[in-house]
Amino acid sequence: MGAALIELSGIERVFQLGDSEVHALRRLDVSISAGEYVAVMGPSGSGKSTLLNLLGLLDRPNAGVYRLEGRDVTTLSAEEQARVRSERIGFVFQSFHLVPRLTAAENIALPMILAGIAPAQRSARVARALADYGLENRADHRPDQLSGGQRQRVAIARATIMQPALILADEPTGNLDRATGEEVMRLLEELNARGVTLIVVTHDGGLGARARRQLLMEDGALHHDHWRPADTTPDRCALPT
Amino acid sequence: MRTPDLIRFARDAATGNPLRTFLLVLAMAIGVAAVVVLTALGDGARRYVLNEFSSIGSNLVIVLPGRSQTGGFSPGNAITSTPRDLTVDDAQALLRASAVHRVAPLAVGTSEISVGGKLREVMVAGTTAEFIDVRRLALAQGRFLPPGDWRRGASEAVIGAKIRDEMFGREPALGQLVRVGDRRFRIVGVLASTGQGLGMNTDELVIVPVALAQAMFNSNTLFRILVEASSREAIEPAKAQVTEIIRLRHEGELDVTIITQDAVLATFDRLLGTMTLAVAGIAAISLAVAGILVMNVMLVSVAQRTAEIGLLKALGATGATIRNAFLTEAAMLSIAGAVLGFALGHAGAAIIRQLYPAYPAFPPDWAVLAGLGTALLTGIVFGVLPARQAARLDPVQSLAKR
Secondary structure, X not given: OOOEEXXXXXXXXXXXEOOEEEEEEEEEEEEEEOOOXXXXXXXXXXXXXXXXXXXXXXXXXXXXXXXXXXXXXXXOOHHHHHHHHHHHEEEEOOOOOOOOOOOHHHHHXXXXXXXXXXXXXXXXXXXXXXXXXXXXXXXXXOHHHOOHHHHHHHHHXXXXXXXXXXXXXEOOOOOOOHHHXXXXXXXXXXXXXXXXXXXXXOOOHHHHHOOOEEEEEEOOEEEEEEEOOHHHOHHHOOOOO | OOHHHHHHHHHHHXXXXXXXXXXXXXXXXXXXXXXXXXXXXXXXXXXXXXXXHHOOOOOEEEEEEOOOOOOOOOHHHHHHOOOOOOOHHHHHHHOOOOOEXXXXXXXXXXXXXXXXXXXXXXXXXXXXXXXXXXOOOOEEXXXXXXXXXXXXXXXXXXXXXXXXXXXXXXXXXXXXXXXXXXXXXXXXXXXXXXXXXXXXXXXXXXXEEHHHHHHHHOOOOOXXXXXXXXXXXXXXXXXXXXXXXXXXXXOOOOOEEEEEHHHHHHHHHHHHHHHHHHHHHHHHHHHHHHHHHHHXXXXXXXXXXXXXXXXXXXXXXXXXHHHHHHHHHHHHHHHHHHHHHHHHHHHHHHHHHHHOOOOOOOOOHHHHHHHHHHHHHHHHXXXXXXXXXXXXXXXXXXXXXO
């Protein structure tokens, strides 16, 4: 087992809905090692999206400590959290979230633009990413000129362009047909094979079963933490067990 | 985020919605153009008046008979105020003053001029040889009244360009004898045409020696004494000396009004300058309206781009980056509007100058700078609120929206 990339201890997240308090997460303790492939599953309202937002530093817990790479990130300022998001975390969304007025290449370059990386370095990395994801002749197309699978490939290229340690995917195949969904999952799993920690939120059991570890959420609590035996996936024998 | 990237990002965001951008730039442009054109009109009026005044002559001190009342009308004044005549002797006495360079008495009346059966009513000005220099007039033909004793004068007349045209047509006027009132004069000169201007229209004037004019109108008094000070600095001393001499000659009573051209000019300058300012202020209101429009449009833009803002935050943008992006966009739209308005305003002023060549409708530099500055400032100030709102958006909720 590798070093713990993510350590959640006693995480609570409470939303105020009118007069009533909704506990989206209750005293959650989870530890995820670097390089793991984790599927977060559960019915809607079980708190899996809230968990993903917390892991992505888009939301703050009401209580508890979140350590990312050994560093307590819950107490960081908004600016420092933005920096962590920029350098360590990549997001893949169900609805792709591409900027409609920017071309595929510009969308991929966006995290580097926000991080203030020099244009020369940017264009080299974007060119490599376009080649890696088979988007070379789609570079100057806007999102509305791309197919769903191409859009999600652009989104994945964007999520990985800063070479993050952690990829958070929220229903990455939710808006795709079976074939393209399969292709997108294969891309994400290839990233994981290269050592990037991959966390996928899904309520598709088939999709969840592909992951080596499944976290089952129910009512904001971790209901089941299941490790699949290593021997069923001989090609993934290099992965930690 | 690097500055060039920030600018390109804001530009792309602005051009991503061309109609919104066009309307906003147009509103800002109209505001700036209004400032430029209206101040061009106001300042043009000021320059026009100043030009006309300077064309009367320079360094002038003008003596008028009678005391101008500043305290309003009082019945006592109506009975007792009987000003002494302002005479040719008074005018001649002014030559003794050290600050005075030239003096021209002026007696004015209306009479009829007739030649070869043509008859016309004219304004007759009785004056002396100095008049042409004091008033800065030019001759088209012949010569002006000869210098000599002010209390006499040969029966010679100088006529305005329009009188010449109407009375003589194509015939030569010089040397002709004309009848003015009940006297005969020989025409020795014709004034160059000056066109319409402030004060007396010299194109329709017949100028004769002052002594003959006074005899013609059977009056001793002068209409004005035009005094030219020896320099611009000498205007005030000249005024004081003239005042003193007239007071001594009129038994210690100052029954004349002495005005300087500078004072009149300064008054007009102040008056029209204030008017220009007021007009610029009115135009600035349209800039404030444009600023509020900028705010509205940017607020709508923030609302429309909520998901994008959430995404940018997820991709590592700080609140400051997002605020700067929106501020840059507002500033760029304002600058574009200001530059367009500047061009439109100058084009408008140029059209006015084309239509009315006599009217110097140039926008003053201060107004142009103030207009551009105000446009930029309103754009940015009214852009702050939407930008802050964008920066404060919660990424989770923003991303969920679509």
